[in-house]
Amino acid sequence: MTLIFAHRGSKGTHPENTLASIKEAVEIGSDGVEIDVHLSKDKELIVIHDETVDRTTDGTGAIKKMFLKEIKKLDAGSWFNPIYKNEKIPTLAEVVNLLNEMEFKGVLNIEIKTDKIRYWGIERKLAKFLKSQELSFSYIYSSFNIKSLIKINRFDKKSKKAWLIKNIDLESRNMIRFKNSDIFEGLHPNIKKLKSKDEIIKFITKKIRPWTVNNKEDMTYCFKRNLDSIITDYPKEALILRKEYNN
Ligand code: G3P
Numbered sequence: 001m002t003l004i005f006a007h008r009g010s011k012g013t014h015p016e017n018t019l020a021s022i023k024e025a026v027e028i029g030s031d032g033v034e035i036d037v038h039l040s041k042d043k044e045l046i047v048i049h050d051e052t053v054d055r056t057t058d059g060t061g062a063i064k065k066m067f068l069k070e071i072k073k074l075d076a077g078s079w080f081n082p083i084y085k086n087e088k089i090p091t092l093a094e095v096v097n098l099l100n101e102m103e104f105k106g107v108l109n110i111e112i113k114t115d116k117i118r119y120w121g122i123e124r125k126l127a128k129f130l131k132s133q134e135l136s137f138s139y140i141y142s143s144f145n146i147k148s149l150i151k152i153n154r155f156d157k158k159s160k161k162a163w164l165i166k167n168i169d170l171e172s173r174n175m176i177r178f179k180n181s182d183i184f185e186g187l188h189p190n191i192k193k194l195k196s197k198d199e200i201i202k203f204i205t206k207k208i209r210p211w212t213v214n215n216k217e218d219m220t221y222c223f224k225r226n227l228d229s230i231i232t233d234y235p236k237e238a239l240i241l242r243k244e245y246n247n
């Protein structure tokens with residue numbers, strides 16, 4: 001059965017990467033929750049998608065140049081809907097606490113956002129933090145930056161690492177490196193690219209979890225091929241469709 005991962009929490013119905021969207025994802029029964037992680041100026045692990053706070057809060061500025069105290073002052077919910085005005089940008093520690101409190105038994109997919117800018121020390125910090133925690137759930141690291149995955153493997157050997165790709169090139173150096181290495185457990189491709197080059201499903205002998213699988217046609221495509229998981233903005237719809245599909 002294909003697992004349903006909620007993208008940035010339940011992004012389609014709640015403000016992305018907030019505790020409200022993660023809580024919703026768990027409450028409706030998502031098998032997994034995907035979040036994005038950056039590093040603040042004072043080296044705190046911050047859960048947000050963009051490199052800046054501009055799009056999803058009432059503030060401006062780059063996470064990299066802001067202290068946690070400044071980040072915490074921002075409203076991360078009103079841009080989506082004023083009823084979420086009390087939502088803040090969470091730290092990874094707050095997300096972990098919430099999932100533990102909810103006794104979440106699924107998978108937390110932590111995307112390391114090192115594709116656009118470099119956060120020195122993020123891999124070590126992340127691995128050290130997660131390994132020090134008692135967790136009710138399991139986790140997978142993912143990144144578009146293959147070097148980040150290789151690096152985090154040095155600090156956290158046993159955990160799963162998945163490579164995120166925007167385009168599919170079966171002959172690229174990184175693809176060959178990925179295919180032949182045991183470091184990587186899975187591939188997280190863009191759903192549109194996957195559909196246009198689906199020979200990769202046989203080519204790659206690893207788990208496949210495409211993103212962002214938001215419509216019925218794409219969801220059914222993944223269920224039919226029994227892909228490991230889908231990453232979707234609409235986990236509730238996906239769970240209903242999967243039930244219909246399996247009946
Ligand atoms: O992890 C899947 C997906 O989140 C990758 O793209 O830009 O939404 O982080 P993005």
Ligand code: MG
Pocket residue numbers: 034035036111
């Ligand atoms: Mg992401």
